[in-house]
């Protein structure tokens with residue numbers, strides 16, 4: 001009985017959290033969705049949408065009828081982005097690495113948009129850092145780990161309060177194994193993928209239909225794709241199209257582009273000694 005008590009208490013807590021979140025559903029459906037000529041307009045926030053994959057994703061979301069909220073630090077790019085998109089876009093300048101401020105600002109954006117259905121966390125930095133320059137290691141952790149977690153925290157709580165929704169994290173194929181040239185980057189992406197799995201599990205336990213999608217891109221032709229000998233580099237439009245399809249199909253996980261699943265499989269299957277040997281010869 002003593003062994004069972006913590007389990008019972010845990011279940012009670014979870015159930016009451018579940019009831020509370022359902023009960024205080026902050027936004028009625030009518031409030032959440034704008035109606036245009038009888039069509040319900042869904043809403044999405046893309047964090048890290050001033051360039052690269054996130055920018056392409058915001059374009060695709062709007063083309064598919066979503067109202068979009070764009071987040072990034074380079075607010076000077078917002079007018080240019082609005083010109084590319086024919087419908088109204090919500091903008092918010094957020095530095096995810098300043099976590100307390102970022103949490104308040106993302107909450108504010110969600111409120112301004114009257115609630116959202118989908119939150120994509122694409123913000124990220126990456127450095128080839130064989131010298132282990134501390135500033136670069138630290139920035140990677142601040143943005144890709146602390147910043148990501150802060151944004152995922154706001155997203156999860158918002159979707160719990162409205163009773164459903166979708167969280168998407170842009171991790172990387174780099175999450176699968178460590179890298180001597182960019183240890184913090186690979187470790188940060190392992191954190192992202194693992195954290196997303198945890199959130200998916202949590203939503204399942206709470207019986208709240210929140211879909212959690214882990215996107216693991218290979219190489220995409222953006223400012224971030226650095227280094228020599230790059231291969232299978234996808235245009236950002238193609239990567240974003242495949243990511244949108246994975247989101248629409250409510251996938252738990254997707255490699256982007258799809259052929260990178262072969263590399264993923266190899267990386268996972270490779271014994272440590274073979275991986276180290278291969279790495280030392282690259």
Ligand SMILES: NC(=O)c1ccc[n+]([C@@H]2O[C@H](COP(=O)([O-])OP(=O)(O)OC[C@H]3O[C@@H](n4cnc5c(N)ncnc54)[C@H](OP(=O)(O)O)[C@@H]3O)[C@@H](O)[C@H]2O)c1
Nearest residue numbers: 048050051052053072073074095096123124172219220222
């Ligand atoms: N390109 C690839 O080959 C590749 C492969 C695997 C995974 N990924 C992942 O894909 C995601 C998108 O990267 P990308 O390739 O599209 O590169 P990118 O063009 O450099 O885009 C990165 C985005 O993150 C935002 N960002 C960076 N630091 C931020 C901060 N502190 N606060 C808020 N936003 C911040 C940037 O906006 P601001 O600078 O305006 O803040 C920008 O919009 C990243 O998470 C990356 O790790 C990329």
